[in-house]
Amino acid sequence: MRKFILQDSRLIFPFNEPARNLRVLNKPLWLYHRDVLASYTTEEREIDSFAGIDSQRVETLVYRDNLFFDQHFLDEFIRRARRLGKACRVAFALDDPAINAHAIHLQQGIRPEGNVYVADMWYFPYGVEPIVRPLVMDTESRQAGYYHVPTHMSNEKGDLTYHLPTKSFCSIEHWIHTITANIFFGVFSEGARLERDIERSALKQLKLLWHGMLERKQAGMSSGAVHIGRNCSIDPSAVIQGPTYIGDNVSIGAGSVIDVSVIGNNVDIGQDCQIQLSVVSDRGFLPFRAALFMSVMMEDSMVAQNTCLQFCSIGRNTFIGAGSTFTDFNLVPKPIRAMGGDGALGDTGMPVLGGCVGHNCFIGSGMVVYPGRAVESDVILVASDERRVITKNVCYEDSDHFGIKDGKEFHRRLYDPASASVV
Secondary structure (H helix, E strand, O other), rough: OEEEEEEOOOOOOOOOEEEOOEOOOOHHHHHHHHHHHHOOEEEEEEEEOHHHOOOOOOOEHHHHHHEEEEEHHHHHHHHHHHHOOOOEEEEEOOOHHHHHHHHOOOOOOOOOOOOOEEEEEEEOEEEEEEOOOOHHHHHHEEEEEEEOOOHOOOOOOOOOEEEEEEEOOEEEOOOOHHHHHHHHHHHHHHHHHHHHHHHHOOHHHHHHHHHHHHHOOOOHOOOOOOOOOOOOOOOOEEEOOOOOOOOOOEEEEEOOOOOOOEEEOOOOEOOEEEOOOOOEEEOOEEEOOOOOEEEEEEOOOOOOOOEEEEEEEEEEEEOOOOOOOOOOOOOOOOOOOEEEOOEEEEEOOOOEEOOOEOOOOOOOOOOOOOOOOOEOOEEOOOOOOOOOOOOOOOOHHHHHHHHHHHHHOOOOOOEEOOOOEEE
């Protein structure tokens, strides 16, 4: 099979970078696609439109490069498409719980057409054809709660829950979708799949119990649920709950807790850190007493001590200072909205949401960031009497380094949306 990749050149605010370059589960999205499709495709081409596809009558897959889809989804789509033997495209039922709850906000890539949602992924058994049928996919979602709050604080909804797809698919068009892909449709969905497999398979249960007995650990903490790479240093008092993936050359200090997460290579996690349902990409650094909950850190970033991130997305080569807090609960009982790069506010569909910091940012100590706010790439923020609480998006032009003599030379802009390219 050959594949054609429709390039989406839109820059995702505040990263100022196309979605294909952003990290999903500790890989650039384009590389994640390549790995997922490795067993199917032998030829790859990037195109701007369907006009770039030749007329060869061979098995062809076409998809837009800002889509996130996991191996489980792709395997099912290819299997059903080949069985159908006709040109088709990805579609979803209008009442699919995972798509409705988490994938249709602030985007146009998954859109209603007739009586289904359609998305930009096509399968052609004999080359591109004009007539394409929707192939309705089931994400097979499982409802899961992530914490319980008092009724008077939950907008009369009681437990806060997610519909987690065991076959994940979404379109990354806003910074919030980096959280969706990494967390809700990534590590959290992996946990849902493990629960499903345990419920369905007595053999899976026995394997986990066997690993636990041999290693004298609880089953969920054994090597059957936790992958640990080479040359890792993990303090015996650290608690690691699966399904969790830990890469090579990782250091985890005493008293730290890691629960259902992805930890990349060469990551340093100090003492008493809390990482739950989160992704820490390659070369990340959490010194001590830092906390991540349902958050993603891209490569080469640092979150300093006593800082708490909840439902947040942090870009590459970014520093978050000590004692900073990214709040995630809207004190006023109204929907949380977030602003995109076009300056338009949109409903996030989320009852709780943190903030986002772009690439190459340096955030000083003691900052408080309101829900749904974003800091653009290449910004430096220093806590002051005038700006300690971030109540609105912070753009590059508002960066504090402009107030320092020769500040622009000390801190070069690497992600300029005007040039639409990365230096």
